[in-house]
Amino acid sequence: VTALSSEGHGQWKLRAQADHHFAMETNAVLLTAVEFSLAACEYPIVFIQSKDSVVPVAVLGLKTGQNLFITDDGKWDAKYIPAYVRRYPFILSGEPAGNKDDSTQYTVCIDEDYAGFNQETGEALFTGSGGHSKYLEGVIAFLKDFQSQGLATERFCKNIKKLDILEPMQAKFTLPKQEDVTMAGFMVISAEKLKAKKPLELAELVKSDEMALIYHHLSSMRNFASLTAKFTAKSAE
Numbered sequence: 001v002t003a004l005s006s007e008g009h010g011q012w013k014l015r016a017q018a019d020h021h022f023a024m025e026t027n028a029v030l031l032t033a034v035e036f037s038l039a040a041c042e043y044p045i046v047f048i049q050s051k052d053s054v055v056p057v058a059v060l061g062l063k064t065g066q067n068l069f070i071t072d073d074g075k076w077d078a079k080y081i082p083a084y085v086r087r088y089p090f091i092l093s094g095e096p097a098g099n100k101d102d103s104t105q106y107t108v109c110i111d112e113d114y115a116g117f118n119q120e121t122g123e124a125l126f127t128g129s130g131g132h133s134k135y136l137e138g139v140i141a142f143l144k145d146f147q148s149q150g151l152a153t154e155r156f157c158k159n160i161k162k163l164d165i166l167e168p169m170q171a172k173f174t175l176p177k178q179e180d181v182t183m184a185g186f187m188v189i190s191a192e193k194l195k196a197k198k199p200l201e202l203a204e205l206v207k208s209d210e211m212a213l214i215y216h217h218l219s220s221m222r223n224f225a226s227l228t229a230k231f232t233a234k235s236a237e
Contacts, residue, residue, distance in 0.1 A: 001091060001109045006130035009110070014089075014135070015122035019074035019115065022088060027061035029084040032149035033156050036213050038080040040220035044227065046186040047157070047166060054157045054166065054187065056217070058082055059227065062173060062181050068230040083146050089114035092143045106147065108140060156210055163201065165193040173228050188221065189214055 002008075023029070028048075031039055033056070039045060043058035060067045069077050076085070089111040116122065123135040132140070160166060167190045171183040194202075194214065205211040 001093065002112050003093070004090075004108045004110050004125070006126045010126050010130060011119045012117055012125050013119060013122035014125065015116045015118060017116050018076070020070050020076050020085065021074045022111075022114070023060075023085055024067055024070050025065040027064060027066050028057040028059050029082050030150075031056045031058050031082055031084070031153075032146065033153040033213050034149050035080075035083060036216040036220075039082060040216040040223075042078045042080055042223060042226075043082075043220065044223045045217045045220040046169070046188055047160075048186050053154070054161055056153065056157065057186075059183075059186075059224075062183060062227055062231050068227060068234065083142075083149075087143060087146055089116070090139050090143060092147055094147075108143065156213060159205075159208075159210060160189065160214070163197065165189050165197070167193065171224055173224075173231075189217055191218065 028046075031045060036045060036056075039058050043060065045056055045058055047054040047056055060069050062068070071077050091109050091111075092106045093109045094106045110117070124133045125136045127133055166187040168184075169186060169188045173181045173183075202211070205214065
C-alpha cells in the first residue's frame with residue numbers, strides 16, 4: 001500500500017477491468033451495516049473478534065484461502081459485490097492527527113501492483129496542474145462514505161456485544177469425496193438470547209433500526225447451504 005500523490009502518480013491512469021483475482025484467496029471480507037440487506041441475499045454474515053470488539057464479515061469460502069465467488073476468468077459470481085472489494089485498488093489509511101480533538105487524519109493509498117494502473121489509457125487520477133481529477137474525487141467520496149459507514153457499524157457491534165446476545169458457532173459440512181470440513185472462530189447472534197432481552201431493550205433495537213440488521217444477519221445463515229453447493233459444483237468441474 002502506497003500513499004497516492006501527484007508527485008509520484010501524476011501521469012497515472014486507471015483502466016477499469018472486471019478482474020477480481022486479487023481476492024481469489026480471500027474467504028471473508030468486512031461488511032458495513034448498510035450492506036446487510038443486500039449481502040444477506042447471497043453471503044452468510046457472521047461476526048469475528050477483532051481485538052476488544054467484534055466486526056461483521058461476509059463469508060466467501062468454506063476453507064482458508066478459498067473464495068467461491070470468483071470465476072476462473074476473475075469475474076465476481078454474485079449480484080452484490082461488497083464495498084470492501086469494490087474500493088480496491090484504493091484504500092484510506094488513517095493515523096492520529098495529533099490535535100486536541102484526538103481525530104484521525106486519512107490518506108488515500110493505492111496498490112501500485114494493480115494491473116489496471118498505467119500511463120496510457122483509462123481514467124486519469126490527476127489533472128495537468130496536479131489537482132484531483134473528477135474520477136479521483138468520486139473515488140475519494142466513495143472511500144469517505146465507506147469509512148463513515150464503518151463507524152456506524154462499529155456502534156452497532158458495540159451494542160450487540162454489550163447486550164451479550166452473541167455466541168460462538170461452528171459449522172460442519174460434508175463435502176464431495178466424504179470430506180468433512182469444520183468452520184470455527186466466528187460468532188452469531190443467538191435467537192434465544194435475543195428473545196430473553198427486556199421489552200425496553202428490544203424496543204431500542206427496533207427504534208435504532210438495529211433489529212433489522214439482526215434479522216438480516218440471522219436470515220443470511222441459510223447461505224451456508226448455497227456455499228456448500230458452490231463448493232460441490234466447483235469440485236465437479
